[in-house]
Amino acid sequence: MSPSQILLISVLLGVTLNTRQVVGQATINCQRPPQLVDPALCCKDGGRDQVADQCAQKILGAGNGQKPAGPPSLETAACLAECILTTSSYIDSSQKLQVENIRSDLSAKFSNDSGFVEAMTMAYSKCEPQSQRRLAVIMQQMQQQQPQQKQRCSPFSAIVLGCTYMEYFKNCPDHRWTQNAECALAKAYVTQCGLGA
Template identity: 80%
Template sequence: MSPSQIFLISVLLGVALNTFQVFGQTTIDCQRPPQLVDPALCCRDGGRDQMSEQCAQRILGAASGQKQGGPPSLDTAACLAECILTSSKYIEEPQKLNLANIRSDLSAKFSNDTLYVEAMTMAYSKCEPQSQRRLAMFLQQQQQQTQQQPQRCSPFSAIVLGCTYMEYFKNCPDHRWTQNAQCALAKAYVTQCGLGA
């Protein structure tokens, strides 16, 4: 599962939509998103690494009972995100990121792209407190529901990854951005509708 797929799944885990905003001549209706575009086609991310691949095989392989070809369940997405962040040592406590490890890992993997490292590190940093608040709201809503199913994994990691990739998308370095109308519309929607941190 690519980071952009995790991004799309994580959107389902509690990213709220706001109201109308204007971007240039285009009216953005935050209740009606534009046609989905794979964020990685607009803003190249770091791609899959070995850790993400191993987590995808382990978590998605264990969830093979769900319908084939469809997106994973929210619980499976939460477990996948948790596996990726804990295996990468990006989380040091249940709801606390280790920003030093994140910067160090990204710097080692992308030593020739400091703009990417800075954009991603800033996105993680900005998203940590927002993700903690979203998790608290999510857990509060879940407690209010009478028929709740126990979760195997905390949604915190998925919320962090969803927010991080939205922040990265909004602040994509120029050399990683694809200039076209569809990408511009997607960026306007994400930016104007308050998605991310």
Template identity: 80%
Template sequence: MSPSQVLLISVLLGVSLNTLPVFGQTTIDCQRPPQLVDPALCCRDGGRDQVSEQCAQRILGAVNGQKPGGPPSLDTAACLAECILTTSKYIEEPQKLNLDNIRSDLSARFSNDSVYVETMTMAFSKCEPQSQRRLAMILQQQSQQQQGQQQKPRCSPFSAIMLGCTYMEYFKNCPDHRWTQNAQCALAKAYVTQCGLGA
């Protein structure tokens, strides 16, 4: 998955690092997140892959009335995340990950970086139960709000919740050899860790 897609999904799910700068403060104020920073500039992830690109073309290319380069709707982001996880065989049953497939795929693609593979696998594992709980809360709220309404989202938000959580968890536990040491990244990591983003 490309860093921009990860960031986009995270932003849409409300787990991004945005709004006002808080440089110079010794404690983190969770009500005032630090200045927006692209997580991929602080912690290198796996980069672009063929599955993510194909899903982006299929899902984003099929959306009518979408501004090119603009953020997709929540439903479109959910479908993109679902496409990525199902095509990669990371998820085979609704709301259930296949951690063996995740570890196997990551090990094959990153055979020279076992630390990255282990960190990502642990992030997926840690986020699965939390993502299932968040989905249950969202579905309960939607059912209360949509009584009498027929429109349902095209795709379950589970995959988007899962990817947002996984990449925030990976960011919090970024391997040293993939981390960029600077004040902006350190502040972003402190905010994500102290304010409970991710799992």
């Protein structure tokens, strides 16, 4: 499972859109996103990741020759994200990001691409406070709507991953960016409609 697939799953956790902006000749309507484009086609991410694949196999049962029967539930997406961040030691038991662990792991995996390492590390750092705030709001809403229901996995990791990949997309290093109209429109939408941190 690639980071861009994780991003698409994480975005399912909900983003409120409510503004309208103009980019060049195109009007950006935050209520109506442009045609969906795979973020990895515009901004090359880190590619296939062993930890994400292992977690997908564990949580989704993927990898045994069968494809999941549709997008995962929000609960499953939360568990997948939690598995990825805890297995990678990116998050501790108190749901705090371990930025030095993140930087160290990415530096080891991408030793020849400091631009990617820096962009991803900055995205994680920027997203933690925003993700903590979003988590508090979500938990309060869940308590009001379903006070007795206990979540198997906290949505925090999914919120962090969704935000991180949006921030990375918005600040994609030049050498990883694809210049075309669809990507420019997607970037303008993500940037101007307040997606990410």
